[in-house]
Amino acid sequence: MTALVKCELCPRYCILDNGQKGECRIRVNIEGKLYTLTYGHPCSIHIDPVEKKPLYHFLPGTPILSLATVGCNLHCKNCQNWEISQTEPYQLETEFIEPEKISALAIQYQCPSIAYTYTEPLAYYEYTYECCKISAEKGLKNVLVTAGYINEEPYKRLLPLVHSANIDLKGFSEEFYRTVCDGTLKPVLKTLELTKNAGVELEVTNLVIPTMNDKDEDFQKLCEWVVSNLGKDTPLHFSQFYPRYKMTHLPPTPLETLLKARQIALNVGLQFVYIGNIIHRESSNTYCPSCKSLLVERYGFNVLQNNISQGKCPKCNTEIYGIWQ
């Protein structure tokens, strides 16, 4: 009888029979051993502006090589990338690209950093890890864009190779994570704390879905948690929801809701609060938390001016959280 394999990468702890794939569809038990099916097979590679991740405190205005393999260990009903995140490996035609080639592509296209993004980089863990290792050796920076649903031990192993991360805090209740994402909240909070404590440049994104996580007290609780556990210098992005996948019955988030969320976050004491997926000039700029002068002006994904000099406000010399060069 072939052994069952228990995958301990993420809090789902899938127990897999021979030939069976995990919830992420990426990992499979083949005769008592756990294999990853998507290693070296990215389904998407693009060059994006770093602002698209969104990262507003990390090398503004630079291009970032962004890649993903299929699969995800969460199943959010509103997934924007469900065609790749909720599909089977090899349903999409892919070619083998070794980690060395990924960093070579970044260098070739003059991208100072690489983003593991679009689906879930912590589920295609081994590929993320190898690419990060080789890229870091070549002087490139590594960025995770993730839902943060991973166990502590493997995450701690990856963190020293990571420079920046945008982690989703999709809601602030177990119920939201259970009903919308098919996951749990607690491990995500742990991942956020580990990331910040490791000195990785951390930005947090909260996608605001009408009727699901858009109440004042939802924002209040989330922001208070961020201030007390990650610090008031943590950039927070409220993003506009757009009807997709299994949530086409809900309307896009109104601008007023996003502005209200931003105001609550500022009142709670957060220093850098942005709204995204929607054009609103003031809420996409970075201002100095001390003297309020304009530091980075953005329009959409474009940087119109960047006045930060050596990581500091040019007027009052306040150090601004982020990686600026």
Added chain:
Amino acid sequence: MAINRRKFLSYFLTAVITKYGVKKPSLIRQTYAIPLPNKKVLIHFTTKNKNNIFSPKPSSWIG
């Protein structure tokens, strides 16, 4: 909740299996997976096996 349901079913099945004297398969814990970098290896594997790992299956073994 998915995990608890799975755990419960796992205990339940184990109990049933033990009662009927069927040998319980061993359980190997693994955090890191082995890369299967070459598509050909995989296709080769599936043609040799009854278990077609490409076919969509219920995503957890008892759930």
